[in-house]
Amino acid sequence: MKIMVIDDEESMRHMLSVILKREGYETAAFADAGQAVAALEASEFDFVLCDIRMPGMDGMRFLKTLQDRGLGQTVIMMSAYGAMDTAIECMKLGAYDYISKPFKADEIILTVKKAEERERLKRENARLKDEAERDYDFRNIITEDRAMLEIIGLVKKVADYATPVLITGESGTGKELVARAIHHAGQRGLGPFVAVNCGAIPPNLLESELFGHVKGAFTDAHRNKTGLFQEADHGTIFLDEIGELPMELQVKLLRTLQEGEIRRVGDVKSARIDARVVAATVKDLKTEIKAGRFREDLYYRLNVIETRLPPLRDRKADIPALAAHFAGKYARRFGKRAKAILPEAMDELVRYPWPGNVRELENVMERAMILEEGGVIRKESLPIRENEPGAAYGGGLSVKKAQEAMERGLITKALAQTGNNKTKAAELLELSMRALLYKIKNYGL
Ligand SMILES: Nc1ncnc2c1ncn2[C@@H]1O[C@H](COP(=O)(O)OP(=O)(O)OP(=O)(O)O)[C@@H](O)[C@H]1O
Ligand SMILES: [Mg+2]
Known part of the structure; x- marks a missing residue:
């Protein structure tokens, strides 16, 4: 001492x-x-x-x-x-x-x-508390599913290494939850966790967001800017929607992963960086590679550890525990008594295909908790009857999700009818050619 x-x-x-x-x-x-x-x-x-x-x-x-x-x-x-x-x-x-x-x-x-x-x-004490928190983060992930448990076992093992992890799975399957658990389980847990949604930042700004820039690198670069990679130093950077990363940045990310260095926009020097990359996507990257939208070398670099989170409909046995968990969570949040879920309501929950996966189940339980005055959750308080508007799209009442699903369907149909003739399809759809091309690209059709 x-x-x-x-x-x-x-x-x-x-x-x-x-x-x-x-x-x-x-x-x-x-x-x-x-x-x-x-x-x-x-x-x-x-x-x-x-x-x-x-x-x-x-x-x-x-x-x-x-x-x-x-x-x-x-x-x-x-x-x-x-x-x-x-x-x-x-x-x-x-x-x-x-x-x-x-x-x-x-x-x-x-x-x-x-x-x-x-x-x-x-x-x-600090060590014990730390250990408890580590476990706690993985304990937050409720599952009895074999495939899920295998994934959890695997990522627990690599938590302390800097190996990149790629998490794939449909929307709402728990990708971010797993990413955070990986971060907290490892020694990096004490460092920062920086989440970036690669699809939400305009492509022309993304490079300087991720890597930073030096003053004068471009017209608006009035001062030096630290990139998110730098902010995640000694911690984890979570690259969400990695499938949306533009090609030029895929090259740059690959180099960062290979060399452990970043270079700010407009900088001549590189800087060492120690940030663990966890990436997530709803897209099938193999398809993206075939379509020339994702680099195969980057894919293999990221996918050292394969983690494909199964959709909720393929692990229905998890539904009762998840439903009870969310019922408890929102009861506490709204200061209500934790409510029992009646068997008929539970049957309904298990039967439903959950296109929006765990997130949709969470939303449904939150709503039920608000709506139910009594001590139990009945079938009637579950807003999941499939013939209800919005239900089939898994977006709850999201107009955006419903519109997307509808557009997808109509465009697919029009393309099929016209033998992939986009000009004719655009006419049928009463869309401009530009709008159609944009939507085809955007929806990955
Ligand atoms: N196994 C699980 N146990 C407990 N909560 C879960 C589980 N899986 C998901 N959740 C919860 O469901 C919600 C959605 O999960 P998350 O945000 O991780 O999904 P995602 O795969 O990142 O979705 P998206 O692709 O739409 O971003 C979160 O509130 C998360 O805490
Ligand atoms: Mg997410």
């Missing part, structure tokens, strides 16, 4: 250093509390022994400064005989203990040992 000693008296510093070294502690002594603060900011000390009365920054101001700068050190104050009041003041300011001068070697050692024990307990 490394102990910092702060005292303006040379003889005191010397004596403490000798005693502590004899006990096997490493020490660093400071005559000036201001310098000691700087040293604490620069390197780690296990705890601090600090005199109260000193010229310049005294012990009290030292404690206040630590508080202000968020330096949560264990500090033992050394007060002159009779300065009891000040010692108590110090404890109020967050000091851990105090010892009155003059003291014998045994006394100081005893106090230090006590502090050491406390430090050990503090760390042990």
